[in-house]
Amino acid sequence: MKNKIFTPNARRPQSFIPIAIIALICALPLIYGVWQHSSWLSTLDQPIINVICHTRPSWLTASLLVITTLGDPLSVTLIAAVFAFGLWWQKRPYQALFVLSNVAVMSGINHLIKHWLRRPRPFIADPSIHPLTTAGGFSFPSGHSAGAMLLYGSLIVLTLIWPVSKKWAWGLRLVSGVMIFLTGVSRIYVQVHYPTDVAAGWLLALFGVCLLAYLWWPKIKSEA
Numbered sequence: 001m002k003n004k005i006f007t008p009n010a011r012r013p014q015s016f017i018p019i020a021i022i023a024l025i026c027a028l029p030l031i032y033g034v035w036q037h038s039s040w041l042s043t044l045d046q047p048i049i050n051v052i053c054h055t056r057p058s059w060l061t062a063s064l065l066v067i068t069t070l071g072d073p074l075s076v077t078l079i080a081a082v083f084a085f086g087l088w089w090q091k092r093p094y095q096a097l098f099v100l101s102n103v104a105v106m107s108g109i110n111h112l113i114k115h116w117l118r119r120p121r122p123f124i125a126d127p128s129i130h131p132l133t134t135a136g137g138f139s140f141p142s143g144h145s146a147g148a149m150l151l152y153g154s155l156i157v158l159t160l161i162w163p164v165s166k167k168w169a170w171g172l173r174l175v176s177g178v179m180i181f182l183t184g185v186s187r188i189y190v191q192v193h194y195p196t197d198v199a200a201g202w203l204l205a206l207f208g209v210c211l212l213a214y215l216w217w218p219k220i221k222s223e224a
Contacts, residue, residue: 016210016211016213016214016217017210017211017214019206019210020206020207020210020211020214023203023204023206023207023210024203024204024207026199026203027141027199027200027203027204027207030140030141030196030199030200030203031113031117031200033196034117034119034140034196034200035117041194041196044195044196045194045195045196048188048195049188049191049194049195052185052188052189053188053189053191056189060189061132061189064182064185064186064189064190065132065133065186065190067179067182067183067186068133068144068183068186068187068189068190070179070183071144071145071147071148071183071186071187072144072147073107073143073144073147076103076107076144076147076148076150076151077103079151080099080100080103080151080154081100083096083099083151083155084096084097084099084100087099091223092220092223093223094216094219094220094222094223095158095161095220095223097216098154098157098158098212098213098216098219098220099151099154099155099158101212101216102150102151102153102154102208102209102212103147103150103151103154105208105212106146106150106204106205106208106209106212107143107146107147107150109204109208110141110143110146110201110204110205111143113140113141113204114137114138114139114140114141114143115138117138117140118138119138119139119140119194119197120138120139121135121137121138121139121192121193122139122191122192122193122194123191123192124139129191130191131190131191131192132189132190132191133190133192135192139192139193139194139197140194140196140197140200141197141198141200141201141204142184142187142193142197142198142200142201143201144183144184144186144187144193144201145180145183145184145187145193145197145198145201145202145205146201146202146204146205147183147205148179148180148183148184148205149180149201149202149205149206149209150205150208150209152176152177152179152180153176153180153205153206153209154209154213155172155176156172156173156176156177157209157213157220158220159172159173161220161221161223161224162224163224180202184198184199184201184202185198
């Protein structure tokens with residue numbers, strides 16, 4: 001039996017706005033908490049840090065260091081550029097611009113929030129912490145986590161449009177979801193971010209992906 005093929009769904013964008021609103025509503029308390037230096041943030045952060053950093057086998061450390069490197073802003077930009085070039089080569093310029101605009105615009109906003117709130121990284125706030133990788137700048141929100149959500153979230157949106165089999169579509173979504181999750185976990189594991197940094201990066205990027213998907217939909221759907 002042949003796999004069913006996805007076709008563009010004109011009504012599907014209606015879910016983007018509610019998801020964007022929910023993501024923003026969830027992110028705002030974290031932003032406010034960091035702005036006010038609220039003590040409840042550590043109540044959220046510490047139990048998660050304890051679980052993730054409880055044990056560090058060498059194989060896991062090596063794997064997550066690779067993941068965290070792939071989530072570096074330069075790596076995400078290069079991957080997005082190659083991805084966009086491939087879409088342009090296939091005569092899908094609007095889909096290419098959708099990917100690039102997601103990564104560029106929301107990464108810029110993420111950078112502005114970092115410099116507004118200026119939350120110190122864990123190893124700066126607590127010199128007894130020895131991170132497993134180098135990191136500069138401020139901690140909140142996590143740029144790696146946001147970048148992964150922007151890049152792989154864009155791919156997930158495009159799987160709703162591409163005329164590919166259900167197996168391929170769900171496979172791409174699964175891989176994308178795993179990369180988003182592991183990138184965030186890796187930043188906590190190497191102790192350069194708090195869990196609330198990661199959560200805020202995910203949520204703000206999800207807001208951006210859904211909002212831009214809604215705005216770009218007529219154009220990117222026309223290239224299905």
